[in-house]
Amino acid sequence: DAGVIQSPRHEVTEMGQEVTLRCKPISGHNSLFWYRQTMMRGLELLIYFNNNVPIDDSGMPEDRFSAKMPNASFSTLKIQPSEPRDSAVYFCASSPPSGRAGTGELFFGEGSRLTVL
Amino acid sequence: GEDVEQSLFLSVREGDSSVINCTYTDSSSTYLYWYKQEPGAGLQLLTYIFSNMDMKQDQRLTVLLNKKDKHLSLRIADTQTGDSAIYFCAEFSGNTGKLIFGQGTTLQVKP
Numbered sequence: 001d002a003g004v005i006q007s008p009r010h011e012v013t014e015m016g017q018e019v020t021l022r023c024k025p026i027s028g029h030n031s032l033f034w035y036r037q038t039m040m041r042g043l044e045l046l047i048y049f050n051n052n053v054p055i056d057d058s059g060m061p062e063d064r065f066s067a068k069m070p071n072a073s074f075s076t077l078k079i080q081p082s083e084p085r086d087s088a089v090y091f092c093a094s095s096p097p098s099g100r101a102g103t104g105e106l107f108f109g110e111g112s113r114l115t116v117l
Numbered sequence: 118g119e120d121v122e123q124s125l126f127l128s129v130r131e132g133d134s135s136v137i138n139c140t141y142t143d144s145s146s147t148y149l150y151w152y153k154q155e156p157g158a159g160l161q162l163l164t165y166i167f168s169n170m171d172m173k174q175d176q177r178l179t180v181l182l183n184k185k186d187k188h189l190s191l192r193i194a195d196t197q198t199g200d201s202a203i204y205f206c207a208e209f210s211g212n213t214g215k216l217i218f219g220q221g222t223t224l225q226v227k228p
Contacts, residue, residue: 004159033216042220043160043205056215091159102148102167104209104216108159 002026004109006092012115018080021112024073025094033106034067034077035091043091049075082116089113121219123206128225135193137222139206142187146208149182151191154203154221163204164191193224201226 005024013019025032033048047057049069057067064083069075079086093106120142129135141149147168152160166173166180166189173180179192193200206219 043218045215048215056213093159102165102209103214104148104150104165104207105162106160106216108161110157110159 004092004094004107006090006109006112008112009110010113010115012117013082014117015083016081017116018078019082019086019114019116021077021090021092021114023075023077023092023109025075025092026096026107027073028096029094029107030072030097031095031103032069032075033091033093033095034075035093035108036088037091037111038088046077046090079114082114084116087114087116121206121208121217123204123219123222125220126223126225128227129196131196131198131226131228133196135191135196135200135224135226137191137193137204137206137224139189139191139219140187141189141206141208141217143208143210143212143217144184144187145211147211148209149180149189150207150209150216151178151180151189152205152207152218154205156202160205196224196226198226198228200224 007022031050034046036044046059047067052069067077089111091111093108095106122140150165151163153163154160177194181190203221205221
């Protein structure tokens with residue numbers, strides 16, 4: 001079975017440009033999470049969806065960040081305009097309705113490494 | 118608020134045991150987790166423990182939970198070079214409904 005699929009794997013862009021990161025969760029999973037990982041701040045939860053509905057976006061840094069989940073098989077994280085401090089690895093993760101390990105069993109994609117010059 | 122703390126780095130020799138420690142704050146956590154991240158990859162669930170257990174063993178992995186002290190540890194027996202990775206402790210917070218990760222412990226295994 002395919003895991004969580006993220007694209008692009010790497011993106012290099014210039015400050016001020018719009019960046020769109022994409023995620024396809026595992027089929028049958030009903031929760032989707034966007035995380036950001038940096039050396040300085042570690043792993044930060046940006047937003048998560050349950051049944052395509054945003055539940056908690058308190059981790060979204062500022063209005064330049066937005067996330068959507070138009071259907072159960074697709075989500076986007078958009079940064080507009082991008083800034084150098086947005087450089088990080090962005091992970092998407094999904095989880096099933098009832099996992100063997102409780103609601104904390106997340107399946108992560110391989111990440112999108114963003115570099116903003 | 119909820120917080121999970123880990124030491125940042127551990128270095129061991131191949132064949133030795135590794136012990137990675139973690140403390141957490143949310144006493145309502147029902148499950149506690151260890152995730153592993155290999156270079157250039159996403160996190161993968163390594164093992165987990167239910168909060169009413171003290172210990173869980175899974176092949177070379179032993180998880181110990183001290184609920185009174187809110188302390189979780191992961192022991193890797195006979196550590197191999199392939200175990201080199203970042204290990205994240207995480208708790209599921211019953212208060213916020215979120216999975217809270219620690220900063221991650223980088224395990225370096227020397228041959």
